[in-house]
Amino acid sequence: MxxxxxxxxxxxxxxxxxxxxxxxxxxxxxxxxxxxxxxxxxxxxxxxxxxxxxxxxxxxxxxxxxxxxxxxxxxxxxxxxxxxxxxxxxxxxxxxxxxxxxxxxxxxxxxxxxxxxxxxxxxxxxxPLGAFGLFAFSGMADHDQARVDLCERHARHFDDSDWWFLTYRGWAHGENGNIQRGLCFTERALELRRHNVNAAHAFAHVMYEAGASDSAERFLDGWLPEYPRSGVLHNHIAWHIALISLERDDIEGALNIYNANVAPAVTTAVPVNVVSDTSSFLWRLQAYGHSVPKGMWEDVAKYSAAYFQQAGFPFADLHMAMISAATGDKEGLQRRSDALVKLVEAGKLPAGPVVPALCDAARAFVEEEYARCAQILEPVAMEVARIGGSGAQREVVEDTLLVALMRSGDVHQARALLDRRLHRRPSPRDTRWLSQLVTT
Structure with a gap:
């Protein structure tokens, strides 16, 4: 048989x-x-x-x-x-x-x-699908659309009871800006298979892009305890909850989640998630005007020293650059930037010049050269998708640009960027920032 x-x-x-x-x-x-x-x-x-x-x-x-x-x-x-x-x-x-x-x-x-x-x-x-799939790490600027095109090309081969296809079709549409389709597909996927981490993760992303952070938090708070801590994305999903707390300015709550689930000492995640989640959380915390508790950056630097030392993986390069910049490792940051420039010149870095530019911007930001940071980031802001990852992960770059514009006194450009962000995704943090700029 x-x-x-x-x-x-x-x-x-x-x-x-x-x-x-x-x-x-x-x-x-x-x-x-x-x-x-x-x-x-x-x-x-x-x-x-x-x-x-x-x-x-x-x-x-x-x-x-x-x-x-x-x-x-x-x-x-x-x-x-x-x-x-x-x-x-x-x-x-x-x-x-x-x-x-x-x-x-x-x-x-x-x-x-x-x-x-x-x-x-x-x-x-x-x-090819997902935030860390072959499309995302291809260096393409339009990989979000490529994922949608792939799913739609083959959608006729799947029905409304296929939890796997619904998961990735929903993820693709949500990341590409079609929030309603993203929500519809990911909610259906979770109904069919609740113990589906990729669907829960996709749903959280779509809710985040919709500006429905409170709803996303309620869902994740109820769902995450069902997922064993040994699961490969447990810590990353907790990172999402920490970002939601950070967005509404609940710094104590965000740090508690980070320390319990995301920090190198407690995480069971794979290295790329550990390096990216820890560094981007601490970078945001600092960029938003809050103090990073003593020793946290050093713990991340100690962990990351065993990984991604060779330049050429753009998503990791960004986060390693933030770690080097935040901990004052100017030599390490310059080595990475120089190596990336050589890869670009040799045609061996599909993501292109945006990657070394991000390294240079990170250094300018921590050195409080905010006008220079904004000058570096503004021309490449539309190319950041080339490094891969999700919209929520890459948003740290746009946050850096926005804070650099505000701190350099470029109120006009900062307000224009905030207006675009709020139109795309309502955010309590951006609303607060816009209110501050209006009264400036």
Whole structure:
């Protein structure tokens, strides 16, 4: 008897139980819920020649930034699938291999080609999507629109009961500014599978972009306790709650959430989330005019010293630059900026000149050269999407520009930027700032 997954793709295994365990593992992986590794391991134990659970385990380890084991597993999967695999399975493993071995441009092209032929192969369709997907880290300025286009191109292959597709379709529309569609799809995804971290995360982002921070906080306060602290996004979702507290000027509450969930000493998140969440929270706190408690920046710098030392990962470069700037590491910041300029000149940094510019702006800001900071940021503000991540994560750059404009005395430009932000997303912090400018 031939075994299939829930999208009716044939699976190259003689064990029905192995097929079931594989499907369970993929669902847990794509919802980022604990238990995926155990389910995939069970599938492998039941049929050691079955390549797909080995490949899915490789993807799981790659998500956790466990690169060495991810590469070893995907190599094993390639060997297995070459002996016992369908054409789709061989392509599936090859795309994962390209992504896991760092061949991002080739992986993106291969994933899109694979999706055109097998659009319901969701583990591959997932690769270009999300804040840390292949589109986001491609260096494209319009990757938000690219995600929408990809989802809409294949929407006819999914129905209203597909929690996975609804999650990413909602995320794509919400990040691209279509708040109503984003809310509709992510709410439906959560109704279908509440223990779906990606849907909860997407819903929080859409609510944030809608300016509905209080509603987002109520949802996350009720949902987060159901998610084990060991979950890969537990700390990042808590970061969202801390930002909401910070936005309404509840500094004590924001710091309590940070210290309990986000700080390097307590987090279980992957390094890119730890570095970005800690640095962007503390940078915002400081930029908003509040004191960062003693030792916090140093703790972040100590943690980050083990990661992202080589320039060329733009999303990490921004946050490492903020850490260097905030802790007075001028030499480290200059090395990174110089290395990024060389990569741009050599045509090896798809995100382009915006990345070294962000490093230079961070230094100008902490040195209180606010006019120079604004002068650096204004020409590249529309290009910041090239570094990847989400709108909420990248907003720290626009916050920096806005504060620099206000502190440099450029009231006209500051008010114009605030007006645009408030039109896009109501914010109690921006409302307070606008009120201060009006009375200036």
């Amino acid at each position: 031939a075994h299939t997954d829930r999208y009716d793709f044939p699976l190259s295994t003689s064990s029905g139980v192995a097929a079931e365990r594989y499907q369970t593992g993929v669902d847990l992986l794509l919802s980022l819920w604990p238990g995926a590794e155990e389910a995939l391991e069970a599938a492998i134990a039941l049929d050691p020649a079955f390549a797909l659970p080995v490949a899915a385990r490789a993807r799981l380890h790659a998500i956790r930034s466990e690169t060495t084991i991810a590469r070893a597993l995907v190599s094993k999967a390639q060997t297995l699938v070459s002996v016992n695999g369908t054409e789709r399975e061989r392509s599936h493993v090859e795309v994962l291999s390209l992504a896991i071995t760092g061949q991002s441009a080739k992986a993106l092209a291969a994933a899109l080609t694979h999706a055109d032929r097998w659009p319901r192969d969701i583990l591959i369709l997932s690769l």
